Amino acid sequence: MTERLVVIGGDAAGLSAASQARKRRGREDLEIVVFERGRHASYSACGIPYLVSGEVSDPEDLVARRPEVFRDEMDIDLRLRSEVVEIDLERRAVAVRAQDGGLRREPFDQLVVATGAVPSRPDLPGATAEGVHGVQTLDDGIALLRALESRRPRRAVVIGGGYIGLEMAEAMLKRGLEVTLIEAGPQPMGTLDPDMGAMVADALRGLGAEIHLGEPVEELHHEDGRVTAVRTADRTVPADLVVLGLGTRPNSALAREAGIEVGPTGGIRTDRRMRTSAEGVWAAGDCVETFHLVSRRPVAIALGTHANKQGRAVGINIGGGYASFPGVIGTAVCKVCEYEVARTGLTTAEAARAGFETVEESVESTTRAGYYPGAMRMTTKVIADRATGRLLGAQIVGREGAAKRIDALAVAIWHEMTVADMTGLDLSYAPPFAPVWDPVLIAARKAAERLEPARTRP
Amino acid sequence: MTERLVVIGGDAAGLSAASQARKRRGREDLEIVVFERGRHASYSACGIPYLVSGEVSDPEDLVARRPEVFRDEMDIDLRLRSEVVEIDLERRAVAVRAQDGGLRREPFDQLVVATGAVPSRPDLPGATAEGVHGVQTLDDGIALLRALESRRPRRAVVIGGGYIGLEMAEAMLKRGLEVTLIEAGPQPMGTLDPDMGAMVADALRGLGAEIHLGEPVEELHHEDGRVTAVRTADRTVPADLVVLGLGTRPNSALAREAGIEVGPTGGIRTDRRMRTSAEGVWAAGDCVETFHLVSRRPVAIALGTHANKQGRAVGINIGGGYASFPGVIGTAVCKVCEYEVARTGLTTAEAARAGFETVEESVESTTRAGYYPGAMRMTTKVIADRATGRLLGAQIVGREGAAKRIDALAVAIWHEMTVADMTGLDLSYAPPFAPVWDPVLIAARKAAERLEPARTRP
Incomplete structure (x- = not known):
């Protein structure tokens, strides 16, 4: 008998799951229906800032596979503008709830919840005024793009200094707008150590953005329904346009209401295979919580690369194979104009919260041999466990060619490598690519040198 | 009583050893004398191609520390143009043998042999003609530079298609010369698999170089003592200038003659601490052989990054500390104009020689998200053990932003990671830095998919 798989959400996680399941089971064996509430599916949400900046010229460029490809070539019944409002x-x-507004009951044998994330919206007067833009969905991006092109705003305020906030600040700068970034916390990039975050703040100022830190937004002024300014306790910043980059939380309400277990992060809890607490129900992507391999605690991290891997694992498992998602170590990377920012593992504060006592070391170095043209300054910070020397975290702020080095550090953290052992790593060297001691090695070496006395203490 | 440390060779390995020893032991405790036979010390030999190309404008830019810094600030008695001709x-x-030609006996308590490598010179008629240039030392580089500037040659022939040959081909192309590369083997970059080597050959041709493969050079024609052409079995290529990039072998003659053990690679044999077979004698850098962690065989790899690490270990050990060099996995990277080439671990052929049966997978991908401006094509190849799925080697050929990814693969090899486990790695992702599946992950995933049936066989 044909089984019926229902997938809620037609983006990275949901469609990876559907595609992998289809790859392993034919249409006679498995019927696949995907419900997507938006007008677009299978697009790169991470690409929206570059659509807004103009670097990507057509929204269609962000679409990995067009809806008809799923229907015609993969026998996946992808239904757009179809919102699942209840799981029974x-x-x-x-x-x-379909396009026409009608409510329909759709049976399933297996269910994949890939409902993504909910963007944080400030619960503030004026937050729903015209000219206030979220940037979570492709429709959001297109709406912002239209506002930029039709209304020609001059002053943009970006609220929130995380990855999305920074990428949107870049987009607005590239559009030639006056940009003010307002962040409630003491630094942009709250996922970095304060010293590294301060470098990002300096970089942003150097790019011509105004930044106000430690200033929660209290109100959005508006006139005739259109936003005119953003007010904090300290100031009022005029704005023709406001972009919200306040982060997201797992969109797990539907699952919770159905009695599916949700973890302390607000994300749907799954096992390694991405099975939820309910029989035959799987979850993947921004709506789940996963396991942090260094802190050993649950975390909810909205990132396309995790969503793809988790969705793929779900699809393989539904397809009769065996695949698992091992967890994360918090690797992330971000570009703001010519600056690159990357992190992996735990920050100093996160390490402390997880019970580690740490030694940190920051080194200034260059992306290439100092004498080679285009060598860029970069700062590499490593955080190591004081007792064992184990690498717990790393952060990079620099210019072109700096950030991707975080991957070597990520693999080292993955293997619980000590900074002392890292100094022997056979990393690539040639003058156009690195100094003879790669910044990764220098940082590890300096940390190891600092640890040596501590390690020999009784 | 003051001990006396003599170091033979004033480059990366020798001076790292001297500096580290000094850091840990004062002048009353340890006298340090370094003998360097050339006129320069402490320079980046890897930078010579970029001096020749004109990208580095001053030979002094390649000098890390000037000789007087060693003498004045570090109490290291660095003597240039002083060749050690015997170890007793x-x-x-x-x-x-000092500058004045006189022979002097210099006593030591501890000795560091850091004699570097000998460039292979073809034993051919005409090989010593004017206009034939090696590029091993800074003096070689300066001589070539002068020849380029004073004689304005039009046609350059580069003999040898390894790293140095490729970098010199780039330098000659940048100088606007007609460049022909002649390689005795069937491909340039013999340290790559043939399919990846072929990509490098195509890239070189695309850059305007002529390439002749599988053609050992038989003779260098000359007139009035100056080189005029290079002859192979198949052709005679006119040349105003010939650059030899034929690789090197360990310069271990001095040590061997003294009775210090030399391994099967021709490099001086050491233990993990870089002790030779002779009491109180250490060795480091291009003159030693080291251990390949994947093939588990001795190898001699001339590379500045190993020389620095080994020299540092020697200096720490002489200084009373404990440091070891763990061995290598053959990581290397090279740039030829806009192309980047990298490798780590074993090639398919090297793996076969070491007794592995392998599965290989090559993937075409891009350095950034496909829709992001400046996304460059890159090919990533992984080689895995058929029995266990362990990653044995990886190679990358691509354009800007491709090659440094080899480091993440190198750390994975270092930890004997399987390609299946690699697919779960938390590598960095954002559209300006990678597609949502990083090429490293795609390659590992494809190899894991291919291995799966094999792994479940009885």
């Missing part, structure tokens, strides 16, 4: 575990069905 | 282990002394 007892009856093994979901309730779907 | 019994009398604990070396014989040094």
Whole structure:
């Protein structure tokens, strides 16, 4: 008998799951229906800032596979503008509100919840005024693009200094707008150590952006329904356009209401295979919580690369194979104009919260041999466990060619490598690519040198 | 009583050893004398191609520390143009031919042999003609530079298609010369698999170089003592200038003659601490052989990054500390104009020689998200053990931003990671830095998919 797989969400996680399941099971064996509430599916949400900046010229460029490809070539019944509003575990069905507004019950044998994330919206007066833009969906991006092109705003305020906030600040700078970034916390990039975050702040100022840190937004002024300014306790910043980059939280409400277990992070809890607490129900992507391999605690990290891997694992498992998602170590990278920022593992504060006592070391170096043209300054910071010397975290701020080095550090953290052992690593060297001691090795070496006395203490 | 440390060779390995020893032991405790036969010390030999190309404008830019810094600030007695011609282990002394031609006996308590490598010179008629240039030392580089500037040659022939040959081909192309590369083997970059080597050959041709493969050079024609052409079995190529890039072998003659053990690679044999077979004699750099962690065989690899690490270990050990060099996995990277080439671990052929049966997978991908401006094509090849899935080697050929990814692969090889486990790695992702599946992950994933059936066989 044909089984029926229902997938809620037509983006990275959901469609990876659907594609992998289809690869392993034919249409007679498995019917696959995907419900996507938006007008677009299978697009790169991470590409939206570059659509807004103009570096990507067509929204279609962000679409990995067009809807008809799923229908025609993969026998995946992808239905756009179809919002699942209820999961009924007892009856093994979901309730779907279709384009025409009608509510329909759709049965499933297996269910994949890939409902993504909910962007944080400030609960503030004026937050829904015209000219206030979120940038979570492709529709959001297109709307912002239209506002930029039709209304020709001059002053943009970006609220929130995380990855999205920084990428949107870059986009607005590239568009030639006056940009002010307002961040409630003491630094942009709260996922970096304060000293590294300060470098990002300096870099942003150097690019011509105004930054106000430690200033929660209290109100958005508006006139005739259009935003005119952003007010904090300290100032009022005029704005023709406001972009919200306040981060996201897992969109797990639907699952929770159905009685599916949700973890302390607000993300749906799964096992290694991405099975939820409910029989035959899987979850993947921004709506789940995963395991941090260094802190050993649950975390919810919205990132396309995790969503793809998790969705793929779900699809393989539904397809009769065996695949698992091992967890994360918090690797991330971000570009703001010519600056590159990357991190992996734990920050100093995160390490402390996880019970580690740490030694940190920052080194100034260059991306290439100092004498080679185009050698760029970069700062590499490593955080090591004081007792064992184990690398716990690393951060990089620099210019072109700096950030991707975080991957070598990520693999070292993955293997619980000590900074002392790292100094022997056979990393690539030639003058156009690195100094003879790669910044990664220098940072590890300096940390190892600092640890040596501590390690020989009784 | 003051001990006397003699170091033979004033480059990366020798001066790293001297500096580290000094850091840990003062002048009353340790006298340090370094004999360097050339006119320059402490320079980046790897930078010579970029001096020749004109990208580095001043030979002094390649000098890390000027000789007087060693003498004045570090109490290291660095003597240039002083060639050690004999090591006398019994009398604990070396014989040094000084600038004035006189031979002097210099006693030592501890000795560091850091004699570097000998460039391969073809034993051919005409090989010593004017216009034939090696590029091993800074003096070689300066001589070539002068020849380029004073004689304005039009046609350059580069003999040898390894790293140095490729870098010199780039330098000659940048100088606007007609460049022909002649390689005796079937491909340039013999340290790559043939399919990857072929990509390098195509790239070189695309850059305007002529390439002749599988053609050993038989003779260098000359007129009035100056080179005029290079002859192979198949052709005669006119040349105003010939650059030899034929690789090197360990310069271990001095050590061998003294009775110090030399391994099967021709390099001086050492233990993990870089001790030779002779009491109180250490060795480091291009003159030693080291251990390949994947093939588990001795190898001699001339590379500045190993020389620095080994020299540092020697200096720490002489200084009373404990440091070891763990061995290598053959990581290397090279740039030829806009192309980047990298490798780590074993090639398919090297793996076969070491007794592995392998599965290989090559993937075409891009350095950034496909829609992001400046996304460059790159090919990533991985080689895995058929029995265990362990990653044995990896190679990358691509354009800007491709090659440094080899480091993440190198750390994975270092930890004997399987390609299946690699697919879960938390590598950095954002559209300006990688597709949502980094090429490293795609390659590992494809190899894991191919291995799966094999792994479940009885």
